[in-house]
Amino acid sequence: MEDETFTDISGKSICLDCQSHSSFCREFTVSSPKVSIGKVMVYTCSVWLLAYAVFFLTQNTAVLSSAILITLVGMMFHIHFVKVDHETLLVIGSLGIQVSSSYASGREITTFIEMSKIKDIVINEAIYMHQIIYYLCVLLKDPSEPSAVSSVVPLFQSSKPRLNCLVKVYKSCQEILSKSQ
Amino acid sequence: MVLKIFFPQCCNRADSGLLVGRWIAGHDSAVVLAVIHYPFIPGQVKQYIQQVGAASGVELSVLGSWSLPKEGQEGMESFLRDLSTIFPQERWLQISRQMGKMGFTCEILNRGQSKTLRFLEQEVIFVHYEQRKVMLSQLHPIETGSRGSLTYPPPAQVFQTVALSQPLFFLDKYDDGPLKSTHWQSEGREASIIVELLKQASVPLCLLSCFLFLSGFFCRIFSLYPLRFLSTKLSTCVQLSYRTEHMRTLSSPKAAAGHTQFMRKANMLVSVLVDVALGVLLMWWLYRDEHIAMLANTLVPAADHVAKELEQLLQWLMGAPAGLKMNRALDQVLGRFFLYHIHLWISYIHLMSPFIEGILWYGGLSACLGLTFALSLLSDMVALFTFHIYCFYVYGARLYCLKIYGLSSLWRLFRGKKWNVLRQRVDSCSYDLDQLFIGTLLFTVLLFLLPTTALYYLVFTLLRLVVVLFQGVLHLSVDFINSFPLFAIGLRVFRPYRLAEGVKFRVLCDEPGVALHLLMEVRLWHRGIICHSVFTGLNDSFHRLCMSLSVTVSTEL
Numbered sequence: 002m003e004d005e006t007f008t009d010i011s012g013k014s015i016c017l018d019c020q021s022h023s024s025f026c027r028e029f030t031v032s033s034p035k036v037s038i039g040k041v042m043v044y045t046c047s048v049w050l051l052a053y054a055v056f057f058l059t060q061n062t063a064v065l066s067s068a069i070l071i072t073l074v075g076m077m078f079h080i081h082f083v084k085v086d087h088e089t090l091l092v093i094g095s096l097g098i099q100v101s102s103s104y105a106s107g108r109e110i111t112t113f114i115e116m117s118k119i120k121d122i123v124i125n126e127a128i129y130m131h132q133i134i135y136y137l138c139v140l141l142k143d144p145s146e147p148s149a150v151s152s153v154v155p156l157f158q159s160s161k162p163r164l165n166c167l168v169k170v171y172k173s174c175q176e177i178l179s180k181s182q
Numbered sequence: 183m184v185l186k187i188f189f190p191q192c193c194n195r196a197d198s199g200l201l202v203g204r205w206i207a208g209h210d211s212a213v214v215l216a217v218i219h220y221p222f223i224p225g226q227v228k229q230y231i232q233q234v235g236a237a238s239g240v241e242l243s244v245l246g247s248w249s250l251p252k253e254g255q256e257g258m259e260s261f262l263r264d265l266s267t268i269f270p271q272e273r274w275l276q277i278s279r280q281m282g283k284m285g286f287t288c289e290i291l292n293r294g295q296s297k298t299l300r301f302l303e304q305e306v307i308f309v310h311y312e313q314r315k316v317m318l319s320q321l322h323p324i325e326t327g328s329r330g331s332l333t334y335p336p337p338a339q340v341f342q343t344v345a346l347s348q349p350l351f352f353l354d355k356y357d358d359g360p361l362k363s364t365h366w367q368s369e370g371r372e373a374s375i376i377v378e379l380l381k382q383a384s385v386p387l388c389l390l391s392c393f394l395f396l397s398g399f400f401c402r403i404f405s406l407y408p409l410r411f412l413s414t415k416l417s418t419c420v421q422l423s424y425r426t427e428h429m430r431t432l433s434s435p436k437a438a439a440g441h442t443q444f445m446r447k448a449n450m451l452v453s454v455l456v457d458v459a460l461g462v463l464l465m466w467w468l469y470r471d472e473h474i475a476m477l478a479n480t481l482v483p484a485a486d487h488v489a490k491e492l493e494q495l496l497q498w499l500m501g502a503p504a505g506l507k508m509n510r511a512l513d514q515v516l517g518r519f520f521l522y523h524i525h526l527w528i529s530y531i532h533l534m535s536p537f538i539e540g541i542l543w544y545g546g547l548s549a550c551l552g553l554t555f556a557l558s559l560l561s562d563m564v565a566l567f568t569f570h571i572y573c574f575y576v577y578g579a580r581l582y583c584l585k586i587y588g589l590s591s592l593w594r595l596f597r598g599k600k601w602n603v604l605r606q607r608v609d610s611c612s613y614d615l616d617q618l619f620i621g622t623l624l625f626t627v628l629l630f631l632l633p634t635t636a637l638y639y640l641v642f643t644l645l646r647l648v649v650v651l652f653q654g655v656l657h658l659s660v661d662f663i664n665s666f667p668l669f670a671i672g673l674r675v676f677r678p679y680r681l682a683e684g685v686k687f688r689v690l691c692d693e694p695g696v697a698l699h700l701l702m703e704v705r706l707w708h709r710g711i712i713c714h715s716v717f718t719g720l721n722d723s724f725h726r727l728c729m730s731l732s733v734t735v736s737t738e739l
Contacts, residue, residue, distance in 0.1 A: 023698045115335035
């Protein structure tokens with residue numbers, strides 16, 4: 002379990018955790034940086050200052066209570082639907098690959114892809130606004146047509162790690178995949 | 183190749199015995215379904231397995247032996263090892279576990295080799311699954327004959343095997359049979375009385391569905407031509423045809439083809455039942471405490487009030503509305519024309535007033551068919567009662583439309599141009615002097631009469647929009663009741679494992695030197711899927727509402 006300093010494509014530091022449960026089962030976890038308390042305070046203070054200003058002008062207390070409600074609802078929505086805490090890739094040789102992302106509120110979304118549908122795991126390039134970024138993806142195939150790629154599933158979409166992190170994950174995955182195909 | 187053994191969680195603590203299950207060919211996997219305990223007679227075991235295999239259609243076999251040694255049972259190990267000679271198999275698994283330790287040890291014996299071939303511990307994966315949930319979730323593919331079973335991946339085959347081998351789970355170690363086995367039923371049966379009662383109730387339900395099918399057959403007369411136009415206009419008939427369509431789908435004798443078909447049928451049935459229940463509730467509320475008489479008594483004064491408000495509006499328009507100066511003559515003509523209409527309408531309502539209570543009484547009976555019928559009947563009655571507003575809107579719109587048409591054509595003449603019908607474009611044209619003179623005269627007349635007609639058009643269009651909005655809201659609620667997937671939501675709340683979407687794996691223990699243990703859990707429906715299905719149902723009616731609103735506002739230019 003190494004902990005070198007990896008960063009994502011915008012420079013924020015992320016954490017990669019590799020666990021090898023057995024020779025054909027490995028788990029990779031990429032954790033994004035947590036919600037910073039300073040940002041939260043800045044947002045809340047700005048919303049409330051605005052609400053106080055409006056209250057000062059209109060003398061309507063409903064403005065204040067609605068500002069509180071908006072802040073709370075917005076925060077809950079953010080941690081439940083938007084903020085991804087960590088993303089996991091579990092590779093089980095000859096069974097399949099499981100991709101899961103868990104949000105800051107504890108909600109987890111998991112997808113399991115069977116080994117018969119997986120063609121390969123590759124690192125692909127993409128043009129993202131003014132940058133060219135690398136991303137790891139799973140190539141899927143239809144079992145009836147083994148030579149054609151039916152779809153592409155990108156991995157680690159919220160944390161977007163850089164190439165050094167991706168290469169490490171790629172090498173580990175290829176060791177397992179080459180044995181089971 | 184890695185060997186995958188799917189092991190039920192209920193057998194983790196079972197006593198030593200034989201493992202019964204199925205080998206999944208081509209994927210190097212085995213599914214363990216039950217453990218048969220000592221004492222047993224091998225001949226009886228073979229017979230039992232053959233019987234159950236024939237009844238369920240699954241190729242069951244004895245996979246190997248399971249040993250969980252308790253105190254006073256040391257001699258079991260060698261006995262179980264010798265069993266491999268009695269049950270001839272390609273591969274014989276010997277799984278053992280020590281009390282207090284988490285990991286299992288597994289030895290595999292290949293037929294044709296005299297000595298035990300001990301595989302390395304890393305080459306076996308134990309995937310634990312919860313048998314009852316896997317059996318009840320509908321993740322397995324239903325058609326078995328069309329595609330070879332080799333093409334399905336192991337998790338899907340596990341689901342299929344467990345779901346099909348229901349006859350194996352009838353006897354367990356607490357029954358007085360020749361064999362004692364452990365599987366999910368050993369943890370206690372669930373809700374069997376309710377299941378029995380439902381089975382008893384299914385016979386009258388089938389009779390009811392036959393009756394409904396016959397009534398649906400009689401509703402085919404709505405497809406005759408003269409009635410078809412009327413039936414598309416009245417929302418009650420639309421709702422009736424929709425429901426008969428549902429009934430026809432529900433009472434068709436063949437079973438549902440796939441999982442989605444089954445869910446759709448179940449949703450339809452539940453929505454019909456809920457609808458009828460709500461309708462009966464509404465009926466009960468309406469018919470007690472003289473509510474119908476109260477409604478009838480408020481209806482005629484309400485219509486009078488609306489007519490009076492309209493008259494006041496027309497008087498305002500005939501004066502100087504919002505400070506605008508109208509053309510007196512045209513104003514008076516239009517105003518008097520509409521006032522006469524209102525007078526006719528009011529006398530018609532007064533003529534009908536003794537019959538209104540009767541009409542309401544019989545109309546309320548239609549609520550027994552469902553709340554949606556009552557709502558669509560209400561929508562139709564609102565349309566009927568505001569028929570005069572609709573007429574005013576039509577008159578105003580036609581007049582305005584004609585005026586705009588004439589104005590545009592004369593404006594082209596004023597500029598010396600003409601509309602070329604053949605080329606569908608505006609061409610220049612030289613007119614005679616008298617044509618130009620009359621054309622300009624008419625153009626100015628129409629132009630100065632424009633504000634008056636425009637104002638009448640605006641006012642009555644707004645009124646019509648209000649009525650259309652109200653009807654639209656009623657239709658939206660009818661569609662909401664029709665398309666709400668209550669069955670799916672009920673399943674999600676009470677039996678979440680029935681709505682499975684996929685599987686999820688979790689690593690249980692990875693001690694070095696012991697085989698890898700994984701837990702296979704059933705992944706449930708995402709909440710977003712239910713919202714999505716509700717919104718797609720509502721989308722159509724919302725779209726229809728927007729279309730009718732825009733048609734009302736736009737003229738036929």
